[in-house]
Amino acid sequence: MVGSMKMEDVYIWDLNAKWLGITPFQLMENAGSGVARIIEERFGKGLKVAVFCGTGNNGGDGFVTARHLSFENDVTVFLIGDETKIRSEEAKLNWSILKNLEFVKIKILKDSSQVKKLSLEEFDVIVDALLGAGTRGEPREPIRSAIEKINEYHGKAKIVSIDLPSGYPSKVRVKCDFAVTFQWDKEEYRDFDRVIVKIGYPRELYHLIGPAHVKFAFKRKGEHKGQNGKILIIGGSENYYGAPYLAGKASSYLVDLVYLLTPERVARRIDDPNLIVREVPGDNLRGEHIELALELSERVDAVVIGPGIGTKEETKEFVLEFIKKVEKPMVIDADGLKIIAEDLDALKNRKFVLTPHAGEFKLLFGVKPGGSLVEKSKLVKEKAEEINGVILLKGAYDIVSDGKVWLYNKTGNRGMTTGGTGDVLAGVVGSFLALGNEPLRAASAGAFLTGFSGDLVYEEKGEAFTALDVANKIPLALKRILEL
Numbered sequence: 001m002v003g004s005m006k007m008e009d010v011y012i013w014d015l016n017a018k019w020l021g022i023t024p025f026q027l028m029e030n031a032g033s034g035v036a037r038i039i040e041e042r043f044g045k046g047l048k049v050a051v052f053c054g055t056g057n058n059g060g061d062g063f064v065t066a067r068h069l070s071f072e073n074d075v076t077v078f079l080i081g082d083e084t085k086i087r088s089e090e091a092k093l094n095w096s097i098l099k100n101l102e103f104v105k106i107k108i109l110k111d112s113s114q115v116k117k118l119s120l121e122e123f124d125v126i127v128d129a130l131l132g133a134g135t136r137g138e139p140r141e142p143i144r145s146a147i148e149k150i151n152e153y154h155g156k157a158k159i160v161s162i163d164l165p166s167g168y169p170s171k172v173r174v175k176c177d178f179a180v181t182f183q184w185d186k187e188e189y190r191d192f193d194r195v196i197v198k199i200g201y202p203r204e205l206y207h208l209i210g211p212a213h214v215k216f217a218f219k220r221k222g223e224h225k226g227q228n229g230k231i232l233i234i235g236g237s238e239n240y241y242g243a244p245y246l247a248g249k250a251s252s253y254l255v256d257l258v259y260l261l262t263p264e265r266v267a268r269r270i271d272d273p274n275l276i277v278r279e280v281p282g283d284n285l286r287g288e289h290i291e292l293a294l295e296l297s298e299r300v301d302a303v304v305i306g307p308g309i310g311t312k313e314e315t316k317e318f319v320l321e322f323i324k325k326v327e328k329p330m331v332i333d334a335d336g337l338k339i340i341a342e343d344l345d346a347l348k349n350r351k352f353v354l355t356p357h358a359g360e361f362k363l364l365f366g367v368k369p370g371g372s373l374v375e376k377s378k379l380v381k382e383k384a385e386e387i388n389g390v391i392l393l394k395g396a397y398d399i400v401s402d403g404k405v406w407l408y409n410k411t412g413n414r415g416m417t418t419g420g421t422g423d424v425l426a427g428v429v430g431s432f433l434a435l436g437n438e439p440l441r442a443a444s445a446g447a448f449l450t451g452f453s454g455d456l457v458y459e460e461k462g463e464a465f466t467a468l469d470v471a472n473k474i475p476l477a478l479k480r481i482l483e484l
């Protein structure tokens, strides 16, 4: 069991499950049949059952439960609300199926006066499918009266809530004997007895990075200029100018302001109006440029350090000093990784994502990742825990870990081995940091979005494409993901 889950995780798994092709119809069928099975296991058959349904998908689960219990039990469905309010396709389908059955009694109660008049003496079991995860605020009428009506029979009939006691977490909630909840034990659902049933999610969903990670990471802090993330890219040297440019280009699609700190000869080669280039004299960044770099870092939300920065002695001093002093979350990539490999202590109390490929991983940790996905993820998790930060190990499947959980990303293709896609990735991960995400989310979303952009380029061009193609495909990739 992977500990307790946050609701946000559940929404992410839901969305990624859909991306895998698992439909809400399957989930609702499995949910409702799971509840029916638990009821029959616990209370037998030949029961008089009342199923109280709302007009959301919690109610939809109730429709399915009623169908599964019908005929062998005497089932009455109470729809609390107007049937035209049933809105999801899956709930509508299950409602119409129910209405076609002869052996299910249906009562539609639209207002609370009708509900208050109800007597439920005859029922052995009352199923509460009024409200579930979609509850917003205190229960409103007529649902409220239905909750109060059910509670009149607490201790007389068996009361089984679907997913959670309706009304929860407000104090007006169903006093159920237990709730049947789905697939994982949400930490928000703690103070009631519950039975967990699986409803079709593959367990590996906990480890799969999907489009939902990008959707949640691409939150826009505010709609005003400059509130949507500012990033500083530090890189370039006498023999590399493309790397910092690619990282900056990728970032320019995701955040509002992109600063680029680079030696003058690199700066002269970059004439992209989206990038605010700050140059230092000479061929390489070195110790005397620390102050400028730190001063610039104060203006941004996140930093990417390493693309094309080179490994001259003078540059090593600059990189290590900067990493120790910077106050912002950062991505350390490429030559930056080679430099800190000599002094991992520089990472103490820092907030960072390392983005090594297998060779850089070996340089950092003395062991080359190999074997199965699980073996590699175990190694990445172990090293991430050791350095107390996030590692994104690039590969056919990228592996991301913060030392507590591990995730893998399947997007991307063979064409991505072209030089520079690592720089694009570093810029994308840095941008998600700049948008306010924790390192694990930033790395996960960055891996998915970069690979997905590469997949869109592959669809268009086959394997012969450049890293700049990948960077320029980010807007379309993001659009596709946000539409899912």
Ligand SMILES: NC(=O)C1=CN([C@@H]2O[C@H](COP(=O)(O)OP(=O)(O)OC[C@H]3O[C@@H](n4cnc5c(N)ncnc54)[C@H](O)[C@@H]3O)[C@@H](O)[C@H]2O)[C@H](O)CC1
Binding pocket: 014, 027, 028, 031, 054, 055, 056, 057, 058, 059, 060, 061, 130, 131, 132, 133, 134, 135, 136, 137, 138, 139, 140, 141, 143, 162, 163, 164, 182, 199
């Ligand atoms: N992925 C899963 O885990 C699955 C969940 N299923 C079930 O779906 C519900 C969540 O369904 P949703 O439609 O989002 O919301 P609800 O049915 O819980 O409620 C929405 C419904 O109720 C009205 N409403 C909201 N707040 C209130 C209120 N305070 N008072 C009165 N009415 C309220 C709102 O207008 C809607 O009409 C989840 O709990 C599971 O049971 C899937 O079926 C299986 C997979």
Ligand SMILES: [K+]
Binding pocket: 058, 128, 129, 130, 131, 132, 161, 162, 163, 164, 165, 166
């Ligand atoms: K419920």
